[in-house]
């Protein structure tokens with residue numbers, strides 16, 4: 001689990017590392033510049049390309065000066081440095097690196113106003129103007145410079161954070177910010193990199209390790225955490241000798257209408273693939289043939305017209321409710337029946353979420369520890385409109401605590417809010433997975449893990465990670481343009497097994 005720190009905490013962690021590793025501040029800058037150089041050359045290795053490095057006069061600028069030297073040592077012959085001297089403030093490490101750079105043949109241009117700049121001929125611009133030290137929105141010369149750089153429409157690689165971009169807090173869509181093709185960021189993704197509101201500023205990012213003290217960052221107890229493979233390996237348990245289907249629980253999937261049986265099939269088959277010992281699907285009568293031919297492993301409870309099915313509450317270890325269920329009176333009656341009679345944590349998705357949004361009296365019946373899996377629109381239907389994702393994060397944290405539930409807010413970096421006021425960002429999944437039915441598969445996986453007696457938090461963390469990992473294993477790198485949900489479900493046992501070695 002990697003704690004995601006805010007700008008102040010990152011600054012404190014840098015300071016702590018300098019004092020306790022110990023390492024001099026200028027050597028830490030050198031390490032950061034080296035890490036940048038390695039990530040940069042891995043992607044832009046053509047040393048024939050010309051590079052202009054725009055530097056401020058703080059530590060981000062200091063990084064830029066060191067990077068100019070390291071890229072030249074690497075073999076780039078056309079590197080030049082442009083220093084924006086908009087203020088008369090220089091960090092010590094900037095000064096040391098300027099001193100070192102002036103002993104090389106790398107050209108340095110100083111400018112005090114954007115009007116002095118000519119059109120930039122370089123192939124690639126490196127933005128080392130401002131980083132984590134941003135303390136107010138860009139204005140004046142900085143704002144003009146950033147607009148000018150954006151208007152050149154060059155390939156832009158940024159050091160740590162795009163100039164003008166806030167690492168956390170609400171993103172102002174009108175703010176003036178460098179548009180980055182790639183952000184090479186130090187130690188951890190900045191929290192806002194993981195939110196869709198950063199899309200306009202950052203096409204891609206990569207985090208590089210610069211050896212910041214992990215014990216220090218852990219004990220800051222950040223509410224924001226980034227999931228890593230090692231966390232999931234710790235959660236997953238092997239299937240044991242002498243185990244049988246009873247060992248792995250019996251899940252009930254309540255889903256489907258005649259027109260949306262596909263959702264029920266995807267959800268219940270994913271539940272089988274993710275290891276539930278037994279799976280029963282509660283589906284409309286007309287879907288029975290489809291179910292039996294799609295996956296004979298799944299049993300059925302059929303729903304006929306307005307008749308409510310009889311469910312033996314003691315029989316099931318958990319339930320996943322909602323995919324393709326519809327929002328009619330029968331669906332509402334069934335959801336109400338389940339929530340008032342069943343007491344173990346359940347997974348609520350899709351139409352069941354929409355019913356919850358319009359029937360607030362049901363909230364009180366939600367079993368403690370239950371899991372809600374909304375995408376952005378369902379989330380806003382449940383909790384009200386939000387202007388941006390930062391607001392959604394705060395609501396998710398607050399509602400998970402207030403209702404003692406887990407909220408899985410689906411996205412590129414799906415966010416899991418737990419009742420103890422933590423937000424976990426998932427690091428797997430990819431855009432090839434953006435296709436209808438993918439969420440139904442996720443619901444099936446989380447339900448399967450609950451059936452296997454993983455705690456609700458473990459089921460959410462491992463379920464979301466595995467779902468994305470199965471999609472990544474199928475699609476990346478450059479394997480599949482689109483991954484279909486049933487293929488993700490079928491890949492889950494393979495990806496799970498690979499995680500267990």
Ligand SMILES: NC(=O)C1=CN([C@@H]2O[C@H](COP(=O)(O)OP(=O)(O)OC[C@H]3O[C@@H](n4cnc5c(N)ncnc54)[C@H](O)[C@@H]3O)[C@@H](O)[C@H]2O)[C@@H](O)CC1
Nearest residue numbers: 014029032058059060130131132133134135136137138160
């Ligand atoms: N020793 C360290 O602390 C390390 C710092 N590193 C680099 O240092 C960066 C942070 O450096 P600094 O703290 O010097 O800050 P920056 O270099 O981001 O900014 C410099 C100064 O610009 C001023 N400023 C802020 N917002 C402004 C605005 N809107 N308009 C005009 N001026 C503004 C502030 O006075 C700020 O301190 C990181 O992003 C990273 O690149 C890395 O070298 C790793 C180690």
Ligand SMILES: Nc1ncnc2c1ncn2[C@@H]1O[C@H](COP(=O)(O)OP(=O)(O)O)[C@@H](O)[C@H]1O
Nearest residue numbers: 375410411412429430431434436437438439440
């Ligand atoms: N661009 C993307 N990058 C990563 N994951 C994605 C992307 N688009 C969709 N997904 C994943 O696919 C799933 C889509 O869920 P949802 O919107 O509920 O789909 P549906 O309702 O069609 O089943 C989520 O788990 C989400 O994380």
Ligand SMILES: [K+]
Nearest residue numbers: 127130161163
């Ligand atoms: K920068």
